[in-house]
Amino acid sequence: MVLIFKRTILSILIFTFLSACQSENKTAKKIQKDTAATEIEGSLVFNNVTLNQADEKGSPVWQVKAKKATYIKDKKIANIEQPTGDLFQDGKLVLRVSADNGEVHEDGEKILLKGQIVATDTRNGAVLKGDELEWFPKQDLLWVRNNLKGNHPQLQVTGNEGKYFTRQEQIELQGNVVAIAKDPDLQMKTEHFIWQIKENKAIGDKRLQMERYKDKIVTDRVESDLSEYNLKTKIATLKKNIQLTSIEPPVLIAGNAALWDVKNQTVLSTQPVKIIHQKEQLVITGNEGRVDLAKRVANLTGGVQGIGTRNQSQLYATQMRWDISTQNIDASGNVIYKQLNPPLNVTGATARGKLQDQSVVVNSGSGSRVVTEIIP
Template identity: 45%
Template sequence: MQYKQDNLEISTNLNQEGGRKTTFSPFSLLKSNWYYLPLTICLMLGLVACGFKSPINNQANNSDSSRQDSNLTFFDVTLEQADEVGRPVWRVKAKQAEYTKEKQIGEAQSPYGELYQDGKVVYQVKAEKADIEQDGKQLFLKGKIVATDPANGIILRGNELEWRPQEDLLIVRNQINGSHKQLQAVAQEARVKTREQRMEFSGGVVATSADPQIKMRTEHLIWQIKAETLVSDRLIQIDRYKNNQISDRGKGNSAEVNLKTKIATLANNAQVESLNPLVQITSKSLTWNMNGETVTTNSPVRVFHKAENVTVTANQGEMKIAQKIVYLIGKVNAIGQRRQTLNAQKMTWYLDKKLLEAQGNVAYQQVDPPVNFKGETAVGNLQTENIVVKGGGSGNRVVTEIIPNVRD
């Protein structure tokens, strides 16, 4: 059967369950609105079925009539929907579909569909089995769904799909698995804006990238496909890997990751932690260059070395992860485990050597024994209290060395 009305076209072979194959003339349905099509089919099939009743089995057949009228089988069914100017918005084919009066199309076997935006295919959809519902404005499929973006090579797998062409919105939900050469992601739901080339993951999002090799965990992640950026406005954790092992870890209440430049910007309680050595850098905002292995900020920053129990704060800073060096500028204040402090305008911290180099208005103070020195430069190990302070001014240069007391 082939029928076209109000921008919707249906092509199918019909078979009433338990009865014989029946064919209808299209002109009898021309005045029917699409929303009344299931009722029309049911009535017509009921009339045809009555024509084949046997007088002997008439009473028995009456008991099955309601079941037969609301349970039909479609073969080689095609659903097509067009917009107001005649462009297709979806086309779905199925080898077989079971119909009930509660749904326009019920359970479909091996459905395959194409979703259109502005007359062009934006997603191809297939499943082994799915429930299909549509009302002329949106299409709903439920089952093991696979949706493919042929232009960008994105594949979305889930158990429910909803297409709202008037809203330019594709929703795939219920255990989402998305794959692309640039990104892999699992979530509870994915919302795609096809014109904007924007995909929004929500609910237990775990996204991984091969280049750079990172894994992101958050509750909400927006993928701007053409711009090649990932944006999260929720708490996010980013693990960076080397040789399949975590080397660095970043956290923040929001973040933007540029997959092209391999740079992540963490904001609102931003933190990056190097695991070797175990050093943590925190600030209001951090720029993390993953390939360059640097972390920079122009905001007040705090650096904590866990093994040495040394904390350094400054107005801004940079950490070179591979070289294990930290540069700090502006009101630098280093504090050791025994409350010894070293203040300066600039400081270079060699993490491997456990060495601090300070410049500009240097002031060193320790509690036991009580010592207080000032100068222009200083170098030494704050934790062991081995510090050399150099001070100078027009002609006079003073060098002071402080040697710690020997403790049992």
């Protein structure tokens, strides 16, 4: 038996049936026979029912099949049991849903499903699960609440609730959001998260923490106010108050703009960046920088400054290459080296050495000489 919801008007079949019941004419008897409906205390009960809605052109908008449907006349609500449904866009099937029970409200303007919700996007394979779902067909919107879980070859997500905009193929999750990506293993945690399935992007518009894993062990941990992770290229675009902590090598990278290549373990910043080696008590800053965590090498350019906080030795240059494993620094361009004990100030074209033990050799360039100032 089929009940049709068209635009904002409840099924012509149901309304005809209701008006016919009041007059008890021949039409009422015919419809009651065709639909096999039972009227109980002001409600109509249908078994093995199909509800659907079409647009002005007759194209399907949605269709729901249920084992049982009870239409409450005064509330204009149809309670449905064991529903399975299809959602269409432009006449094409895009989503399939199922639940334990549900309600069709306002002549099909809203559908509420409860219990063991499963919604599958037939275009991209994304599967959403939860305890409660509100379906707004005209808005192309699914609102999943309570224990939201999303699964896709790209990403697995959980959160308190989420809205799925089916036309854009975009999910917005809120509350205790955890997202896990593969190859390499990456876990993201935040309070608000946008997953653009079609564009292969995961976006954090609030402070977000990322953890990179290898063999179930954390290798890198990142926090930033804004982030965008490309699930295809494996590159994270980070902005504002960035803190990247590498376990090995043990360095902290801070700045306000960076590209983190998660797979290749490189960090590129075109804005001022600071690198801290806490164990060696060394801090290096520059206007731009690139850190290769896999090769353990950092290259900085523009107003570069290296400070050995243990002995307050300082090295200034236009460019600097830091071998994190050996702690050797190669500097070039307007080099200035300073130390406090013994007091010393040296300028030259290039420098090489270690700031931690003040073993720095400054060299002159072609046609110039090293200038050494010994401070009494």
